[in-house]
Amino acid sequence: MSTQTPNRDMALPWSTRTTNIAHFLTRNARRFADRPAIIWGDDTWTWADLDKRVSALASVMREKYGVRHGDRILVQSPNNNQITEVMLACFRLGAVWVPSNFRQGPDEVAFLGQKAEAALMVCEAGFPAHAEACKQAIPGLAGVISIGVSQFGPSYEDLIAGALGVDVPNADVDRDDPCWLFFTSGSTGRPKAVVLTHGQLTFTIVNHLNDLLPASTVDDVSLVVAPLSHGAGMHQLNQIAVGAVSVLLPSGRFDPAMAWQIVERHKVTNMFTVPTIVKMLVEHPSVDEFDHSSLRYVIYAGAPMYREDQKFALKKLGKVLVQYFGLGEVTGCITVLPRQDHHIEDGPQARAGTCGIERTGLHISIQDDDGNHLPAMASGEICVAGLAVCAGYYKDDEANAKAFRNGWFRTGDLGHMDAEGYLYITGRASDMYISGGSNVYPREIEELLLTHPALKEVAVLGIPHPKWGEVGLAVCVAEEGHSLTEEELMGVIAGKLAKYKLPNHFVFLDEMPKTGYGKITKKLVREELTARGLMPDAGTAS
Structure with missing residues (x-):
């Protein structure tokens, strides 16, 4: 290779x-036949x-x-x-x-x-x-x-x-022998084949058990709710390592009621999810109909969870949420926000927007465009080094040259770390847009918009503008049974954001397009709007 x-x-x-x-x-076949x-x-x-x-x-x-x-x-x-x-x-x-x-x-x-x-x-x-x-x-x-x-x-x-x-x-x-080609989602182009090795995955399994699922044993029960081809497959390796059983959902469309029924029946102790699945689980009436007191860890990854969704999930499930940030190239192993760092009350200890601290054995560096290390609170690209980093992309020298610099893997995500080492992601480098010469990070706008109780999901995109270069377009989905207007949503953010950050356009959809893993990607949203003729024309933008 x-x-x-x-x-x-x-x-x-x-x-x-x-x-x-x-x-x-x-x-396991010897000990737990x-x-x-x-x-x-x-x-x-x-x-x-x-x-x-x-x-x-x-x-x-x-x-x-x-x-x-x-x-x-x-x-x-x-x-x-x-x-x-x-x-x-x-x-x-x-x-x-x-x-x-x-x-x-x-x-x-x-x-x-x-x-x-x-x-x-x-x-x-x-x-x-x-x-x-x-x-x-x-x-x-x-x-x-x-x-x-x-x-x-x-x-x-x-x-x-x-x-x-x-x-x-x-x-x-050998520790460097490949065992898994993990294809990226292709959110910015065709998928790339990430080379994962026996040694790297063995380290990652140990790390997951230490940082995400401490005190896991053969008596644990894991519910598989996401595709085993990606993050859920890594999570299942953790269960195999300790001899815990994995329970699969029935085939077909994800059914929150069936998931909660299985949690009660098998006394499920952990599950791997993404924020959209957590949101579906805790907002479904069945969350109050079945006993889920056996749950110790509800792990979510793939994207940060918006603060309002996080608070609602904590209200329904208690202190069982564990967040991690990681890409396929690092086998999901960059940061962890453990249960004790999830707080339902707002305030300094809640650290709204953080995805946690460095994982054991990993090193995070915030770097500028030239690879210089930046101090606390300075924004730049999130880079990482450690044994969880992949062996590179399969037969793709160009991708390897772009992704690795001075021994650091470049995630393509932008963010900063505070003085205590908590990481905050402000967005993908490809999501940031420049309006009137100023950088705009969509996540800041999205977090604020989601404080409106009738807004279920939102994605803010940068679109071309003849005067300002780019302006914001907010793509919104209302909660079932509710309707929203642009005026209502502007009322939530006006006066709380600089004027150049305020979206110029709003589009309302019945459902947000998502990847096969339940993630909202800006690429997919753009494609959906373009296909449906909903993308504002740059030449006539107000």
């Missing part, structure tokens, strides 16, 4: 050997079951399809037990897991497979067009395995059944 690798001239020959992440499964590993509806797989199925799949991949150490395995599937089995089988063989966002189109997934140079594909039966697109687009693809009955490949379950009983040991791995 063409990635940034350390100079090993001075390394001892045995110094970079590390534990294969699949060893967590081996250990009859305890549940995965629960999905009425089906349960114990750790012994999971270990046998992973070995059977690894055997099939190796003997039938010729998968070897370092080969990339593309996966197109929603959450199920099989996606976890494929991940662990890849790790066991020393191969590389390449999960897609299952909501992407056939051509998009085919691009991921091309970029990864996939050797094999595992595809859920409901995606025949994806399987066909990948067959046509990926040279050297050995085949496609079908999860469920389909015409495009042999049955996953039949292959597993034919190989049960075969024992496949975990491959020897």
